[in-house]
Amino acid sequence: MKDQCEMPIPTYEDVKAAHERIRPHVHRTPVLTSSHLNDLAGCELFFKCENFQKAGAFKVRGASNAVFGLSDEQARRGVATHSSGNHALSLSYAAGRRGIPCHVVMPRTAPQAKKDAVRGYGGIITECEPSTSSREEYFARVQEETGADFVHPYNDPRVIAGQGTCARELMEQMGERGGGLDCVVAPIGGGGMISGSCLTLSTIAPEVKIYAAEPEQADDAARSFRAGHIIADDAPETVADGLKVPLKDLTWHFVSHHVTDILTASEAEIVDAMELIWKRMKIVMEPSSAVPLATILKNPDVFAGQRVGVVITGGNVDLNKLPWMQK
């Protein structure tokens, strides 16, 4: 497979440096287990709970690595992004910790709750029209006016190295030699968490398989994986709203080289898995984070008897609109 990535590919040394850099700003999140879910799944599940992370998601790892890796001169000009999800919250949080501005370009039609959340973490919002061209125009203008450093939600070596600290922690928490973990399952959207996991595990535990979990209704990564090149979908619809974005060159590098397989689950399976986790594990997490368990329950033969790490990626969910209520 030919590599067409134009950006520098981060190494495990970058993950270690990121871990040192972000340690004061992120939580070492707990690993939880549930004997009931183990019985259901026919394997041993170890949930790395990034829903308990600062700003409510693993994204704060990559964002903090980018923010705290800036030179003082660059930092003064701030950072910018155009996500409206967990990355925007995380970047705002990290910038706030460093005391520098974070500019977020968001469509004016974005839900008020998302705007409030970004502002709650200190982000400065520039509203654009809800189209790609308007977003790009406004984003270019913000960058020109401020000189802010663009931190992409996933296609950025600093971000991927930061996300790689999550798998590193999981392996440490599992005990000696990763506690005999057989595989890790994480959701895939743009591929930041999966790429970070690949980066770390391919170096320190190459025997651990890496499965990506994706909604059937937004299965562009699974189709890319089978086709051998990036396929980007136009605005897929899924309850797992963190997973709608396509792979990019840097994340495709890791996915195409290190992922064992990409498994998919239906909307109903995702919602059922989410409800099961809330009921049995008593944790608040978002639909995207339920996709791994949905795929594990759907593919008992793949995981039978194994020790399986599962990344619960985030916990930012509208408590007034839980998906099982619409069933």
Add this chain to the structure above:
Amino acid sequence: MKDQCEMPIPTYEDVKAAHERIRPHVHRTPVLTSSHLNDLAGCELFFKCENFQKAGAFKVRGASNAVFGLSDEQARRGVATHSSGNHALSLSYAAGRRGIPCHVVMPRTAPQAKKDAVRGYGGIITECEPSTSSREEYFARVQEETGADFVHPYNDPRVIAGQGTCARELMEQMGERGGGLDCVVAPIGGGGMISGSCLTLSTIAPEVKIYAAEPEQADDAARSFRAGHIIADDAPETVADGLKVPLKDLTWHFVSHHVTDILTASEAEIVDAMELIWKRMKIVMEPSSAVPLATILKNPDVFAGQRVGVVITGGNVDLNKLPWMQK
């Protein structure tokens, strides 16, 4: 104050014995913190998360102590209770672990979900009419027919000694000498958790103050505390449905001797505190467990600058009917 308790009063030796006895059957639940909630409350909060406990509540500590303390002969005849809440689940769970029957007398009008949950843990339900006389009649019949040992939800020395293991764990987890904890706040219904906390803390850390937290709309314990004798309400109504039951002689002993104060919160304050915990701590817990935080936020002067242990008592809640949706 004259003691009118007819039952043997458990000692801290009983708590230590209970801890050894139940260790294989219960979780050592985590202590979580939230810098956001600390800022809001103006003190340092340490949440002992019994919502993650087996069967979803601290009640499994007392129930397991009762079940595993039975002689083999008594155990063969099983245990019985007439709770329809967390105690019934916990006793069914503990009996199941020992492989003995657990009889639960419940009104036939109890919600199907509660019956299903008890049966899910292996409990055997006998349905009675929804009146105290019918409940007593059916319960007496079950006891006569089976010879099962009655395990009261809270007015039982074995149960109180079991609940006392929770405060013991919290003190251990806080570090040397309890990490300088100034006080513990726990919800009060019948007083089992508060009594266990009093039993433990009055022995190993008598400098730690103990506050009980109660719904304004079911404030019989607060009124008992001021009056100096037990006042029992007739069927109070509150969203904190685990806290409707009255004190009994054994729990009154501990409450009257060791509690610093009983603080109350309104229904709206309880629901707000619950939503805050879900949103910020990303944990699923029941309304009763939110009463401590509600009273802490309402009484900033009482807790200012202190290190405060907060017992999150349970996590069994109907995910289809969350109280803030009815606001």
